[in-house]
Amino acid sequence: MSVLQKPAGPPAATGPVPFLSRMHEWVTTVDHKKLGTMYVTCGIVYLIIAGLEATMMRWQLAWPGQEVLSPEEFNRLFTMHGTTMVFFVGMPILLGAANVLIPLMIGARDLAFPRLNAFGFWLFFFGSLLLYFSYFGGQGLYGMGSAPDVGWFAYAPLTERTFSRGHSTDYWILGIFVAGIGSTATGINFIATILGMRCKGMTLMKMPLLAWIMLIDSVLIVVALPPLAAGQIMLLFDRLLGAHFFDAQAGGSALLWQNIFWFFGHPEVYILILPGFAFVTEIIPVFSRKVIFGYPLMVAATVAIGFISVGVWAHHMFAVGLSPMLNAIFMGSTMLVGVPTGIKMFNWVATMIGGKIRFETPMLYSTGFLCQFLLGGLTGIFLATVPFDWQVSDSYFVVGHFHYVLFGGLVFAIFAAVYYWFPKVTGRLLNERLGKWQFWLLLIGFNLTFGPMHVSGMLGMPRRIYTYHLDRGWEFWNLLSSIGVIIQLVGFSLFAWNVLHSLFKGRIAGDDPWDAWTLEWSTTSPPPAHNFDEDPVVHSRRPLWDLKHPDDPDWKYE
Amino acid sequence: MSTQPHDEHGIELPQPTSAPMFTAFGFTLMAAGLVTNWVVAAVGFITMMCGIVIWFRNSNPDSREMPAPATDRHPTPVVPKEGGVDHLLSDAGHRARIPMEIHPYSAGIIGGILGGAVMSGFAVVWGLISHGSLWYTVNLLAGAMLSGYADMTTEALCAFRTEGLIVGILIQVVMSIGVGLLYGVTLPLIPRMRLFFSAILVPLMWSGLTWASISIVNPALGDHIEWIWFIASQVVYGVVTGWWIIRSEKIGTMQNWHYLERIGVETPGAREMGADE
Numbered sequence: 001m002s003v004l005q006k007p008a009g010p011p012a013a014t015g016p017v018p019f020l021s022r023m024h025e026w027v028t029t030v031d032h033k034k035l036g037t038m039y040v041t042c043g044i045v046y047l048i049i050a051g052l053e054a055t056m057m058r059w060q061l062a063w064p065g066q067e068v069l070s071p072e073e074f075n076r077l078f079t080m081h082g083t084t085m086v087f088f089v090g091m092p093i094l095l096g097a098a099n100v101l102i103p104l105m106i107g108a109r110d111l112a113f114p115r116l117n118a119f120g121f122w123l124f125f126f127g128s129l130l131l132y133f134s135y136f137g138g139q140g141l142y143g144m145g146s147a148p149d150v151g152w153f154a155y156a157p158l159t160e161r162t163f164s165r166g167h168s169t170d171y172w173i174l175g176i177f178v179a180g181i182g183s184t185a186t187g188i189n190f191i192a193t194i195l196g197m198r199c200k201g202m203t204l205m206k207m208p209l210l211a212w213i214m215l216i217d218s219v220l221i222v223v224a225l226p227p228l229a230a231g232q233i234m235l236l237f238d239r240l241l242g243a244h245f246f247d248a249q250a251g252g253s254a255l256l257w258q259n260i261f262w263f264f265g266h267p268e269v270y271i272l273i274l275p276g277f278a279f280v281t282e283i284i285p286v287f288s289r290k291v292i293f294g295y296p297l298m299v300a301a302t303v304a305i306g307f308i309s310v311g312v313w314a315h316h317m318f319a320v321g322l323s324p325m326l327n328a329i330f331m332g333s334t335m336l337v338g339v340p341t342g343i344k345m346f347n348w349v350a351t352m353i354g355g356k357i358r359f360e361t362p363m364l365y366s367t368g369f370l371c372q373f374l375l376g377g378l379t380g381i382f383l384a385t386v387p388f389d390w391q392v393s394d395s396y397f398v399v400g401h402f403h404y405v406l407f408g409g410l411v412f413a414i415f416a417a418v419y420y421w422f423p424k425v426t427g428r429l430l431n432e433r434l435g436k437w438q439f440w441l442l443l444i445g446f447n448l449t450f451g452p453m454h455v456s457g458m459l460g461m462p463r464r465i466y467t468y469h470l471d472r473g474w475e476f477w478n479l480l481s482s483i484g485v486i487i488q489l490v491g492f493s494l495f496a497w498n499v500l501h502s503l504f505k506g507r508i509a510g511d512d513p514w515d516a517w518t519l520e521w522s523t524t525s526p527p528p529a530h531n532f533d534e535d536p537v538v539h540s541r542r543p544l545w546d547l548k549h550p551d552d553p554d555w556k557y558e
Numbered sequence: 559m560s561t562q563p564h565d566e567h568g569i570e571l572p573q574p575t576s577a578p579m580f581t582a583f584g585f586t587l588m589a590a591g592l593v594t595n596w597v598v599a600a601v602g603f604i605t606m607m608c609g610i611v612i613w614f615r616n617s618n619p620d621s622r623e624m625p626a627p628a629t630d631r632h633p634t635p636v637v638p639k640e641g642g643v644d645h646l647l648s649d650a651g652h653r654a655r656i657p658m659e660i661h662p663y664s665a666g667i668i669g670g671i672l673g674g675a676v677m678s679g680f681a682v683v684w685g686l687i688s689h690g691s692l693w694y695t696v697n698l699l700a701g702a703m704l705s706g707y708a709d710m711t712t713e714a715l716c717a718f719r720t721e722g723l724i725v726g727i728l729i730q731v732v733m734s735i736g737v738g739l740l741y742g743v744t745l746p747l748i749p750r751m752r753l754f755f756s757a758i759l760v761p762l763m764w765s766g767l768t769w770a771s772i773s774i775v776n777p778a779l780g781d782h783i784e785w786i787w788f789i790a791s792q793v794v795y796g797v798v799t800g801w802w803i804i805r806s807e808k809i810g811t812m813q814n815w816h817y818l819e820r821i822g823v824e825t826p827g828a829r830e831m832g833a834d835e
Contacts, residue, residue: 178586
């Protein structure tokens, strides 16, 4: 790619920039790359916080009859851990990564609405602070503070004023409500950007799969988050104005909350995991040195997942006593979502088969994702079967299942993405050796933590209990889970050191350290404010492949 | 990929602004005011309105933009790599997908039926030797679906039972065909030692899985099973099914067929049906 015309703006400042000026630059920025970096940084900070919350819970449960935490503290911890991981770790990291990558991958200068993008970030940021402010102001600033303790799905009637005194639940409602508006705004922004700002030559079927998947993900965000906001406003009416939407004793319906929440909650699982799919879909072909297997089917499977995922929410409610017909319908629809997901799984494996695979850190994490997400998906099929679900509902089996999906799947995919795109964002490579140590520690620690939970769940251990008696046969499995957390902590510490060290002393990456094929690798690392010196024009799904291999370009065959 | 220079105005980017942050902060304070004090909400409202006014002034009548800052860093030109592409298979054309040839599905079905039949005979022989009954193994297998069988005595399991026979045959046929089909699809992907894969590796893995889950899936079988015989019966199935599939003639996949050929349209001018490129 040659340079025909350089930007003619003011010269970049030289010499050290004062700290306050740098802060002002970040606070007022509307640049998608900086906002994306801020999203991801916040997400990682909250990951540490949520991880410490989980560590305290595992410490409490490591042995029967422990008294490290009181029951009330335990309730707050699992509520804040779940809420933080879903809304303030998963969402910001995914929105942040998409913020950085979408314009770069489709050859745009920024998102369609840069100021709205900044607004979305700040709403997320202040919303998350509002939730954590509950630790100090949960009683409304008039007494001792306390965090919410109603679980991340805040089931009615526990959230009614009668059962949840003070304002802790209000903070839960308001914090997520504020952050949710930001996420919806960002989702709209992504849709407008992907549909309207692709570079010349990039038809929909020549778009990188990450952009396709984020398009469907954004549609899901726009469809799923407003109903949650509506439910939260109704709940706020119940709590502050004396309404009775979810108060069964006064003619309301506690089940209504479950329907509203899970109409958001299950698509939310796909909102979280689809970007994980997007990351590995970009990474696996590059490290297998092969084109992605079945591009059109991958697109179709993504659309199908998005479509089916809004019709499966009641599988979270099998145990509430739905009619057999409803149970059967939602069991069927849940099984159905396994088909497009299976197609994706086969296509990733088919991409790897016959390839010259390079097991560098991003690929290691992607492979870990494949194995662990498969296990999480299989236990998901178990849980979709109504009689089985009845047996293990609200047990540690469910905890094990969704951690295999969201930790073994999503978090591993996030690490794959961090190792893959960190050089593009910072200009420096993360340390490979530390990355591999971290991978193996996390792999072992993760499986040691969450594998035994399936067994303790089958043995009847309910989730959310703060302690248990010695005679239940759960102690060995709980001890294993807690030991796994220690191994994970070592892995996470290595990652923190790796990032901090590499930011300043990491190997210089160059523009295209992985010999990759999508547009973001055609610009500098880190990219300039305007992304591209010239507007790219593409002729295939792998524009850099065409440049690197003019004797065998893709555009002849697409 | 190529590039085109930007228009005559050069590259313009939106100016940094504090408006989104102020608007979001004000909105959050308004929300916080609901659970703290009305003064907090009032301050939030004023802050949000300030943010909205700044935002409006930034956006109207024309979006305020600034030229992109000049930079000394420019991307390194991409160097073409002549002749550097290794094809997956040298004679298979562009972007071949392996396997290029597969066993017909019918081979998997027939192999599965054959393997299932031989395996059934083997299991029945074990029933005759160990308990002197033709029906013992059939009833044990049926126990996977018929819950009452878990509590039966050995004598009861040795007796003929119509529902046991029907369900036992049904399970055996469905499982044999299903696994045969899986073998048919999987074996072309195994680069070498295919018979070892089908006759030893998979039976051992399946036996391990069964050992771990038998007390849940089929308690009756779990109480009476003799693992050596069980593994031997799996091996017999794997040998027969794998052998049948491996000896079948492979057929080419449709990956290089013309679209018209794949959908079965015989258009004048299209190549002969089934011909590879």
